[in-house]
C-alpha cells in the first residue's frame with residue numbers, strides 16, 4: 672500500500688488516501704499478480720496522484736439525488752475509451768465483506784476478492800451512479816484491467832474508463848466527457864435493488880414498532 676502525503680482537494684479527513692491497493696493479510700498478493708495479463712486493457716505507467724484529470728466536488732444542486740454528498744468531475748476533456756484512474760481501496764475476501772458498504776466492488780469472482788473504499792481509497796470512490804443525474808446514461812464504466820507493477824509483472828485492478836464511442840458518431844458518447852462534466856457510471860440494478868429491499872424492510876420494522 673502506498674499512502675500519499677498529497678491529497679486531492681475536498682478529500683475527507685476520516686478516509687485514508689491511497690495511491691495503490693491496500694491488501695488485507697488474508698489476501699495473497701500472488702492472486703492479483705500475473706506474468707501475462709492476457710486480453711485485459713494494460714496500464715503501463717503509474718497515473719499521477721492526486722489525479723490531474725478529476726476533481727472531487729460537493730454536490731450543491733438540490734435536484735441532484737446525491738445532494739449534500741460529493742461527486743467526481745472531469746478537469747479536462749476526456750476522450751472516448753480512455754483510462755481515467757484506478758478504483759483503489761482495501762482488497763478483501765467475502766469473509767470480511769461489510770454488507771452495509773456503499774463502496775465495495777468485486778475485483779475477481781474466481782478468487783473471491785473485492786475492493787472496499789469505505790475507509791481508504793482514491794478519487795474513484797466519489798463516482799456516483801448516473802440515475803437521476805444524467806439523462807443520456809453513464810459516461811464512464813468500471814473495467815477489469817492490468818497495471819504494470821514492474822517489468823513483466825502485472826497486477827489485476829479495476830479501472831475507470833470513459834465509455835467507448837458507440838455506433839452513432841453524433842450520439843452522446845462520441846465526444847467522451849467534457850471538461851466540468853460529472854463522471855458517472857452504472858452501479859447496476861443489483862446495487863439499488865439491495866438498498867430498496869433494505870429500506871423497505873426497515874420501514875416495515877419501524878411501522879411494526881410504532
Ligand SMILES: C[S@@+](CC[C@H](N)C(=O)[O-])C[C@H]1O[C@@H](n2cnc3c(N)ncnc32)[C@H](O)[C@@H]1O
Nearest residue numbers: 736737740741773774796797798799800801802
Ligand atoms: C460510491 S458512493 C458515491 C460517492 C458519494 N456520493 C460520496 O460522496 O461519498 C455511493 C453512494 O453515493 C450515493 N449515490 C451515488 N449515486 C447516486 C444516485 N444516482 N442517486 C442517489 N444516490 C446516489 C448513494 O448514497 C450511494 O450509496
